[in-house]
Amino acid sequence: MNTIVNFTRFLGRRTLINIRHLGRAWFFLITSFLYLFIPPFKFSRWLKQIRFIGTNSTLIVFLTSFFTGAVLGYHGFFTLKKFGAEGFLGATVSLSLIRELGPVLSALMITGRAGSALASEIGIMRISEQLDSMEIMALNPFRYIITPNLFAGIFTFPLLCSIFDVVGIFGGYLICSKMLGLASGEYFGSIRNYVEFKDVYIGLYKSICFGIIVTWICCYKGFYTGYGAEGVSKATTQAVVISSVLILIGNYFLTSVLF
């Protein structure tokens, strides 16, 4: 009997803690959004974060996308060849990239590179009392630290996703056309015939959502980090894991709703 009571108590306590965390996280997101519209705007901080999240992630996105496109082209060529449908290869590669792989993989790569850095940087600012000192100086940390990251996420994720799409399609083209002998016209012709503008902008919508998710979770985890180095390391790990899982879950729901 005691075990059941204790277990129920434990369950209740955990549920309450999680609800409290969830409420705090939502409040955090709403506050970050509000400061996008409340002047004074710290444009220099916004630009700095665009450079940090966006520009500095270009190379890794470039590399990942090229080889993703190449492997898609490689597999797609031999599979479609069985049915004599190599002509659809361009469309297969580009639709896979534009609709799903571009937004998801670019977001995962940025999470690994910039999201983890964000969580740990903000976490260290918290434990070294830099955020507290900002508050004491009557300066709002959201305006200086959090909102610039949110804006940079919304701005750079779709741009990096576009780069991912283009480079991936080009990677597929190089493999299929230059290595496996598919005619360039066939590859690009099928893209022109089957890829619609809707596919592109839905992919970009997804990227914007992922940009919000990643910057929100990573900033939140850093902002409410635990004590010491262990706290920051835990917060960083959680930020990356939760962001990645939410990207994949979110992708399913966005796909269901948008297509």
Place this chain on the structure above:
Amino acid sequence: MMIELQNLKKSFNGSEVLKEVNLTVENGEILALVGRSGFGKSVLLKTIVGLLRPDKGQVLIRGENITQLKGKSLEKVRKNMGFLFQGGGLFDSINIYDNIAFPLREKFHLKEPQVKERVMNALEQVELYGHERKFIAEVSGGMKKRVALARSLVLDPEIMLFDEPTTGLDPVTARNINLLIKSLHEKRKFTGIIVTHEIPRIFSIVQKVAIIHDGMIQYISTPEKFLESDDTIIKEFVRASMDTKLERSNHEKV
């Protein structure tokens, strides 16, 4: 009264850190807050400045209850407050000059020549003139404390809260920091609370001493009366401080 604390209570995960704190600090007065580590001194300072919200009780600044203040109204109160964090709380991504200039540019929107004048003046006061282009990671602990002090004082606050300003510093640097606080207080007449373990060295710069024990202010008096007190907690605390000082000086002789 500049600072008045009434029945402050604060717990963390069921553990009561502040049980019932009552304290007053008069205008222009510096109070030393002493007590054993982990007994809530830093928590008390952070509660005064609004970084932590008390579970019960009131924090009155110039008679205004700031406990429930939020947003702009809390920012307005904080504009008149300075806080020297234990670790300095300095921004490590920018240099010393920009650290001190940060609140002047961002909060007071001063023009660059005015910012420069005030920063250089502050650096001169803390004897860091010529080091302004160094980054925080490049300077010693003592210099960090002085930069933090300069940043807090550049805004000319009415209230200054010091959280262990000399902890971890060598005796010479610690004495210099204490003297610096004393001379700045003489010039600016701010009201202050210093959380410290520097007994009796700190007594030359404070007007009152309070000891916090078991979540409450056990005793508050002038430094002289504090040293003469018969209270067992105070006696034990003073004796331990003296022993540590003696041990340190013997160790230095060896």
